[in-house]
Amino acid sequence: MPVTADQARKIALSLPEAVEMSHFDQPDFRVRKKIFASLHAAEKRVVVKLGPEEQAMLVESDPKVFAPVPGGWGQKGWTHVNLAAANAAILREAMTRGWRNVAPKTLVKAFDAG
Secondary structure, X not given: OOOOHHHHHHHHHXXXXXXXXXXXXXXEEEEOOEEEEEEEHHHOEEEEEOOHHHHHHHHHHOOOOEEEOOOHHHHOOEEEEEOOOOOHHHHXXXXXXXXXXXXXXXXXXXXXXX
16 A cells, blocks of 8 residues: 555654654654655655665665665665555665664664663
């Protein structure tokens, strides 16, 4: 079942200390001022901050859902998530990965502890 923009927003904001702001006139989601995802509702996609290895693994496993952002941003791991092809569990995993990549280690450790 496709993910809506509202569902994507709820998933992002469910992560510890996540806040919504704006970047290039698009909603983005940050943890302690660092962007881990952005929402592009008109294009029915989210962009998440993955590592290049994570990106390669996800793109290979599900190319209908995941694609590198074109250019240098994509080479750094920024990845498109196609909301029309994703489900909530897949998006939650991708956003959590993005959150982990920018959140302070102490916050990630507390999140993992429970």
